[in-house]
Amino acid sequence: MKAIRYYAYGSPDVIELEETAKPEPGDDGVLVRVRAAAVNPGDWHLLRGSPYLFRAVAGPIRPKAHGLGADLAGVVEAVGKGVSRFAPGDEVYGCAPGAFAEYVVVPETSPLAGKPAGLTFEQAAAVPxxxxxxxxxxxxxxxxxxxxxxxxxxxxxxxxxxxxxxxxxxxxxxxxxxxxxxxxxxxxxxxxxxxxxxxxxxxxxxxxxxxxxxxxxxxxxxxxxxxxxxxxxxxxxxxxxxxxxxxxxxxxxxxxxNLFVRHTLPSFVTRENADDLDTLRELIEAGKLSPVVSRTHPLSEVPEAIAHVERGHAKGKVVITV
Structure with missing residues (x-):
């Protein structure tokens, strides 16, 4: 399969499009044929290894993981023998590391849910x-x-x-x-x-x-x-x-x-989970929420897509078609 890889921190120029082995799902795994994947600011932070504090987890000198992309929409191609939530042929959307690839494997417990009806794969990938x-x-x-x-x-x-x-x-x-x-x-x-x-x-x-x-x-x-x-x-x-x-x-x-003022100034970290993806699907299907996709790129143009998002003025979402 084709997949985006990077082996050093740097500009989008360090990104490579490689031929690599198609993954196989384990007993609790779900193999997804990726149809579209969205670009997020996190992708260029990963690519740059910035801020430097981030490298304490991602790798101090070079990245430990080599894939990019986190949001996807696609079709389940195969499941492990222990999987009951999904079956081959299911259209899904959600979050998976290394989503800029033709296939990904994620555990059944991953933030993955049924794709909202009425959305294209590109629109669905823009959501998570x-x-x-x-x-x-x-x-x-x-x-x-x-x-x-x-x-x-x-x-x-x-x-x-x-x-x-x-x-x-x-x-x-x-x-x-x-x-x-x-x-x-x-x-x-x-x-x-x-x-x-x-x-x-x-x-x-x-x-x-x-x-x-x-x-x-x-x-x-x-x-x-x-x-x-x-x-x-x-x-x-x-x-x-x-x-x-x-x-x-x-x-x-x-x-x-926050300890000294009347205002509430909370910090928060997004929790990727299937329940909230289901909530979003319900809102989308009820006509209360619609993704804005400003441009799409093929997998070979991931460097250009990430560079555009990094410049900071992308309208809505930028999506990779796979």
Whole structure:
């Protein structure tokens, strides 16, 4: 089979498209024929080995794992003898390391679920990590309630486009922040108000919000807290930061500050799980959530796709067709 591999940290130039052995599922394994896989910021962080703190797990000098890609949609080709959740022919979507490949094997217990009806494989692959992050931020950490006011910084990106729609599905009044080229997109997916950051400073409008979901991290914590109601919640969800600690510096600051202020400043890590993938499928099939796919690339163009996402202005999701 063909698969994307990298053996050293660096730019997209170190990525290779290789012929490698097709994997075989063990007793609890599920072999998926990948039809599409989405690009995430995590892919370029893995590729760069950045921030350096990350290398304590990924490998201090060179990567321990050599695949890239985490979100996929495809068809189950074979299952191990102990597998009962899936059968050959099932259309699935979910999370699997090394998804930029023609085939992957994952345990039955992996975050894998039935593909939402009505979506193409490319659309379904765009959902998992970004939509799970938006769902868990708004539902679990912010505990969003109908009628609350929400501001989403980075509303046109992968997570932002899902967050706008999910906040509306939960009955919130939504303000999206984006650049001029994306104002119409953000309005079209349900935002009640759109702030073009090239024309207006969103931290100085005088409006206050119950929840701020920050997918960019381009303004100070003090600026973002100024946006909150007295009991408001600020959710930091950005990989921005220094070369050594990355977002950890901001997370540490927020955790300390959280001890002394009335605002809620929670940190969170996305939990990839099949139950929430089922929740997302239900929302999609009910017409309340729809992925935004701005461009697709074949497997051979993974370097270009990752470079585009790394530049930081991708609209919605970038997807690899396999």
């Amino acid at each position: 990590t970004s939509a799970l992050t938006a769902l868990q931020a708004l539902r679990d950490r912010a505990r969003l309630k109908p009628g609350q006011r929400v501001l989403i910084n980075g509303a046109a990106g992968g997570i932002g486009t899902f967050a706008v729609q999910l906040a509306k599905a939960y009955g919130a009044e939504v303000t999206g922040v984006c650049g001029s080229a994306n104002v119409d997109l953000v309005r079209s997916i349900g935002a009640d108000h759109v702030i073009d950051y090239t024309r207006e400073d969103f931290t100085r409008t005088g409006r206050h919000y119950d929840v701020v979901l920050d997918n960019v991290g381009n303004r100070s914590v003090a600026d973002c807290r100024r946006l909150l109601t007295p009991a408001g919640t600020y959710l930091h969800n950005s990989g921005a930061g220094g070369r050594w600690l990355g977002p950890m510096g901001r997370i540490i600051k927020l955790n300390v500050l």
